[in-house]
Amino acid sequence: MLAHRQQKLAIVLFIVLGAGIAVALTLFALKEGINVFFTPTEISEGEVETGQNFRIGGMVKMGSVIKEGLDGAEVNFLATDFCNDVLVSFSGPLPDLFREGQGVVADGALDNNGTFQATQILAKHDEDYMSAEVKASLDAAEEEDVGVCQQ
Numbered sequence: 326m327l328a329h330r331q332q333k334l335a336i337v338l339f340i341v342l343g344a345g346i347a348v349a350l351t352l353f354a355l356k357e358g359i360n361v362f363f364t365p366t367e368i369s370e371g372e373v374e375t376g377q378n379f380r381i382g383g384m385v386k387m388g389s390v391i392k393e394g395l396d397g398a399e400v401n402f403l404a405t406d407f408c409n410d411v412l413v414s415f416s417g418p419l420p421d422l423f424r425e426g427q428g429v430v431a432d433g434a435l436d437n438n439g440t441f442q443a444t445q446i447l448a449k450h451d452e453d454y455m456s457a458e459v460k461a462s463l464d465a466a467e468e469e470d471v472g473v474c475q476q
Contacts, residue, residue, distance in 0.1 A: 360432065362458045368435070369409040375435050381443075382430040382458055386410055390425055404429060404441070406462050413441045420448040 362380045381404055389403035403410040433443040
């Protein structure tokens with residue numbers, strides 16, 4: 326091969342290799358930033374692995390909130406989609422609008438006991454707000470009544 330062709334081939338290979346590395350790094354960063362949403366029913370069906378970071382959404386079950394520690398800094402409650410419940414444990418300040426019977430979305434992961442260890446709790450900001458995933462799950466439960474909640 327001639328020297329100028331070798332030089333052009335080296336430049337093309339360098340560009341292709343650089344683009345491949347850039348794509349790989351971008352995909353890795355996106356994978357780490359994706360936060361998947363699951364309902365309590367999907368969690369109880371085993372669709373989530375222990376230690377996997379995700380979001381859980383549902384309603385705070387009436388009568389399930391238990392505050393422990395100094396000033397109620399540790400909170401345990403049940404998140405429900407009216408079919409299944411998942412125990413959620415959180416340490417830290419709760420949003421002002423957090424209460425029983427209201428919608429909630431929490432970030433975190435399942436521990437080995439099946440308890441969702443939340444790192445962040447998000448409460449709805451008004452009476453009409455509910456995340457799209459929670460709304461769809463609750464609407465499906467209402468439409469099919471028992472069909473969604475097979476036991």
